[in-house]
Amino acid sequence: MDILLQQLVNSLSVASVTILIGIGITLIFGLAGIVNFAHGEFLMVGGMATWFMVGAGINFFLALVFAGLLVGALGYAAERCLFRFTLNRPMNGFIMSIGLSVILQHAVIRVFNEFQKSIADPVGQVWTIGGVDIIAMRAIVVAITAVIVAITYFGISRSRYGMALRASVSDRDTAELMGIPVRRYVTGVFIYGSLLAGIGGALMISLFPITPFTGSVIIIRGFAVSLIGGLGNVGGAVVGGLVLGLVDGLSAGYGYPEWTDAYSLVVMILILVLRPQGLLGGTLGPKAS
Amino acid sequence: MRQLGLGLAMAAAGLAMALQTARADEELPIGVIAAQSGSFVSAGNTIVGAANLAAQQINDAGGIKVGDKTYKIKLYIRDNRTDVNVSIAAARELVNDIGVKAIWGTETHDFSVSMAKITGPAKVLQFSGNSSLGAVLDDKAVADDGWLHYAFQSEPQEWQRSGSTAKGVLSLLTPQLKSPPKHSVVFVGNDATGQYLSSHYVKALEAEGQTVDLVQYPPDTTDFLPLLTRIKGMKPDIVHFWYNGDSTLTAFPQALKLGVAPSYFLFGVDPGIYQERSLKADVPVTLSCVPVCWGSSPFPEVKQYFDKYFGLGAAKGPQSSVSLLYYDYFFWYAKALEKVGKIDDPDAVVAELLKSDYKGVVSPVPLVFNKHHQVTFATEVCMVQPNTSDQFKCAVEQPPAAPPPGDNGG
Numbered sequence: 001m002d003i004l005l006q007q008l009v010n011s012l013s014v015a016s017v018t019i020l021i022g023i024g025i026t027l028i029f030g031l032a033g034i035v036n037f038a039h040g041e042f043l044m045v046g047g048m049a050t051w052f053m054v055g056a057g058i059n060f061f062l063a064l065v066f067a068g069l070l071v072g073a074l075g076y077a078a079e080r081c082l083f084r085f086t087l088n089r090p091m092n093g094f095i096m097s098i099g100l101s102v103i104l105q106h107a108v109i110r111v112f113n114e115f116q117k118s119i120a121d122p123v124g125q126v127w128t129i130g131g132v133d134i135i136a137m138r139a140i141v142v143a144i145t146a147v148i149v150a151i152t153y154f155g156i157s158r159s160r161y162g163m164a165l166r167a168s169v170s171d172r173d174t175a176e177l178m179g180i181p182v183r184r185y186v187t188g189v190f191i192y193g194s195l196l197a198g199i200g201g202a203l204m205i206s207l208f209p210i211t212p213f214t215g216s217v218i219i220i221r222g223f224a225v226s227l228i229g230g231l232g233n234v235g236g237a238v239v240g241g242l243v244l245g246l247v248d249g250l251s252a253g254y255g256y257p258e259w260t261d262a263y264s265l266v267v268m269i270l271i272l273v274l275r276p277q278g279l280l281g282g283t284l285g286p287k288a289s
Numbered sequence: 290m291r292q293l294g295l296g297l298a299m300a301a302a303g304l305a306m307a308l309q310t311a312r313a314d315e316e317l318p319i320g321v322i323a324a325q326s327g328s329f330v331s332a333g334n335t336i337v338g339a340a341n342l343a344a345q346q347i348n349d350a351g352g353i354k355v356g357d358k359t360y361k362i363k364l365y366i367r368d369n370r371t372d373v374n375v376s377i378a379a380a381r382e383l384v385n386d387i388g389v390k391a392i393w394g395t396e397t398h399d400f401s402v403s404m405a406k407i408t409g410p411a412k413v414l415q416f417s418g419n420s421s422l423g424a425v426l427d428d429k430a431v432a433d434d435g436w437l438h439y440a441f442q443s444e445p446q447e448w449q450r451s452g453s454t455a456k457g458v459l460s461l462l463t464p465q466l467k468s469p470p471k472h473s474v475v476f477v478g479n480d481a482t483g484q485y486l487s488s489h490y491v492k493a494l495e496a497e498g499q500t501v502d503l504v505q506y507p508p509d510t511t512d513f514l515p516l517l518t519r520i521k522g523m524k525p526d527i528v529h530f531w532y533n534g535d536s537t538l539t540a541f542p543q544a545l546k547l548g549v550a551p552s553y554f555l556f557g558v559d560p561g562i563y564q565e566r567s568l569k570a571d572v573p574v575t576l577s578c579v580p581v582c583w584g585s586s587p588f589p590e591v592k593q594y595f596d597k598y599f600g601l602g603a604a605k606g607p608q609s610s611v612s613l614l615y616y617d618y619f620f621w622y623a624k625a626l627e628k629v630g631k632i633d634d635p636d637a638v639v640a641e642l643l644k645s646d647y648k649g650v651v652s653p654v655p656l657v658f659n660k661h662h663q664v665t666f667a668t669e670v671c672m673v674q675p676n677t678s679d680q681f682k683c684a685v686e687q688p689p690a691a692p693p694p695g696d697n698g699g
Contacts, residue, residue: 003522006547010514017512106326114330115606116535118566126546135546208511208539213328217509252515258479258505260516 002131007253008246013138015245016145017207020200021218022225022237023152024193029223030232030283031156031169032189034083035090037097039222040215041104042194046071046201047210048108051117060122064202068195075194079187087186101216108212118209141203148196153234165189169232169283224268230278239279243267314352317360317632319344319619320367320383320413322394322404327371331535331608332396336418338603339612340364340393343619345601353623356630362619369395376400380407389413390632391622393615397482398422405440412635414622415440418614420447421485424699426661439635441642442663444580444614447486448696449688450668451493456686457670458554458575459497462527465573465672466552470526472500474550476516476540477531479505486532489696494529496693506536513540514547521549529554534607538566545570560584560671562607564679576681577670578610580651585671585681594650617649617656654687 021043028034036042046067053063078100086093125136156162168175168182176182204210204218221244228243229236244264251263271279321340324333344362352359365387367379376395383389384407391414395401401417402425408415422442430437444450463469473494477487483505491501502523506516517540520528528550530537534557541555554575555563561584563576581588583595583605591613598612599605625641626632643662646655652666659665667685674680692698 003518006518007515010512010518013514014512109326109330113604113606114334115604116538118538120567121542133547204511208543209535211535214511217511248512249515253519257516257519258507260510261507 003253005130005132007249009132009134010253011242011245011249012142013135013207013245014248015241016138016142017200017204018218018221018225018244019238019241020145020148020196020203021222022229022241023149023234024196024200025219025222026226026229026232026234026237026282027152027156027189027196028193029226030230031165032186032193033087033090033169034079034186034190035094035097036078036083036190036193037094037219038078038101038104038215039097039193039197040217040219041101042071042074042197042215043201043204043218044210044212044215045074045104045108046198047205047214048112048117048201048212049198050202050205051119051210052112054119060119060202060206064199067202068198071198071201072191072195075191075197076187078194079190083190084183084187087183101219105212105216112212114212116209116211117205119205122206137206141207144199144203148199149234149238152192152196156234161185161188166232221264224264228268228271228278230280230282233278233280233282236278236280236282243271243279314359314361316363317353317626318363318365318387318389320365320380320387320389320392320394322367322369322376322379322383322392322400324371324396325366325368327369329369329371329396331606332611333369333371334603335606335608335610335612336394336396336615337366338598338601338609339614339616340366340619342598342601342612343616346597347619347623353626355626355632360626360632362623365389369400371396373400373403377403377407380404384408384411384413390635391416393417393618398424398485399481401440405437409436409439412439414635414638416443416615416618416622417441418444418611420444420450421482423447423661423663424485426663427699428661431660431662433636437662439639440662441618441658442661443618445665445668445688446663446698447489448493448692448698449665450580451486451489452496452689452693453668453686454556454577454670455490455493455497455499456689457577457668457684458527458529459499460686461575461670461672461682461684462552462554462573465675466526470499470552472502472523472525473527473529474502474504474520474523474525475529475531476504476506476520478508478510478533478536480508483508483532490529490531492693492696493689495695496689499527506540508533508536510536511539513543516540517544517547517549520544521547525550527552527554529556530558531556534558534562538562538607542568558607559610560673560679560681560683561605561609563673565605567678568673569676569678570673571675573672573675575670575672577668579608579614579668580666581610581613581669582671582683583609585683586669587683587685588650588653590650613651617647617651620649621645621647621656653685 123136225240229240323336352361369376398419398421423446477483629637648655671683
């Protein structure tokens, strides 16, 4: 029983970082209409920046904020210099983002080196409750993710900005005629999604070491989460992350451990076959015009 | 006027001598194929680092005297971009266009085997540090007309490395535990290399009296908590993190937080990295390097080597020691060329390598190639004292004489 409870707690913590990257992707992919395969590298850059700042003596939580801002700025530069030219041709943007991901990996290798980077656990405590070990930093990651999810959810569903954004996704031309600066909103979403990737990277390096290639691994899960939940749907990304986390935790604990990734992807395929719009429904994603 | 003439004559003589010396120093083209980008870059850079250091040292010492000529090594380094097709293209270019006499590389078995299909027919020697080459280096393959006649495995066979490591781990951990360890869990990445290497290590542990469970994880796993929780439920005496140093460094701190086992073994984690990461455990932890640790070596030659290796700008990483799978063989190859007396007789060089030995840095025992072109040396295992990050006790257990029961040795 202790082991089962431990696996359920593990599932929640596995889900949290995935949810964070999934939200960034679902916003950029589903609302801004950009398929940014370099989003994982944005997360990696956030992690590397955190590693650098913590190594320079900056408090982890301050470094987390700076990492978010830095990657947000990187997102701004990428959107202005690259992706805005591909808004009408999403496939071009997709291919461009693959190139950008390789460039970012090797830029990081050039600036630092190819080796894994890690930081000391910023909290370093483990709480044992009823035979279940709860790692304090993981609990903090879950809490930060919950706060970000709440802010994003209400921002998208309740604020004027969010409503205008959703209107832009439904009918870009009409939204523009109504005076909504759609292009500026796309830029804003891209920056916000990138900022979340930066924060995700900072949180990730507080839990695990990262390498310049970490992003290319985690991006698959990020896309899976956003598709399972429904593109552009923040609540969907949370549900998608929890589903994958639960599948990961329980399959690693009770299935063939070497197939853990396969179980998650089979679940994703099944969901997309049975509910192509995702569990909670969402947008149709990028549209060529 | 007469003095001016004398001066001009001396200058001309000096120039002539310099030109003669330049002519005498001929170029020995050697290829290096290694990942300088892509996911194998940490291992690939160590091959390049070792090659640069060895070539520099040989050239600075006057080069290689072959017959009446002196050769300076000229390295042709190619990035395989962690791609087997690029490795093949690089091998073709080095062999056909540049005409290298030997190639060092590369990081992984299947790349090396693919390269050997180009180096073999061209009679170009190839030194590859892949223990898994044992699966293909057999009597037929290394025969005079075999496709691997010119290939040499510069890392010991896997059953030797596994046997040496298992003995070292158990000899260091047993005195630290309340009762002798009986149950081991080997935790390994589920890729081709992990499957091959762990199959030998499990047999080596069983030969030492351990009951062994094998738990494999998907490559590139970052969150190991669910898998480690499963292992904790198995109640092992030792968890052996096998094969991939980067994954081990990701999983081990998570295992410590969960209190998975009363002792651990971390393969491919150098004491230098353990210290740099400030890792600390309240239970005994053993570490091993591929093949000798840079962070805590009992051998002064190894320490001197790594001082020079890092002095050339190589980064300190979990795989830095992999460079020692490549370094010594430059000197051994140079010695063989000098003995043979010509650089264009690869068959004679192969024969000379097979009958000679070489006392290198990697092993206190002289290196010898067996009839399957495989080298043998021990693996260093270190134990870090509980609650410290920098107190190590190291042991070097010689490999077993024969594969353990159930291990076919391949």
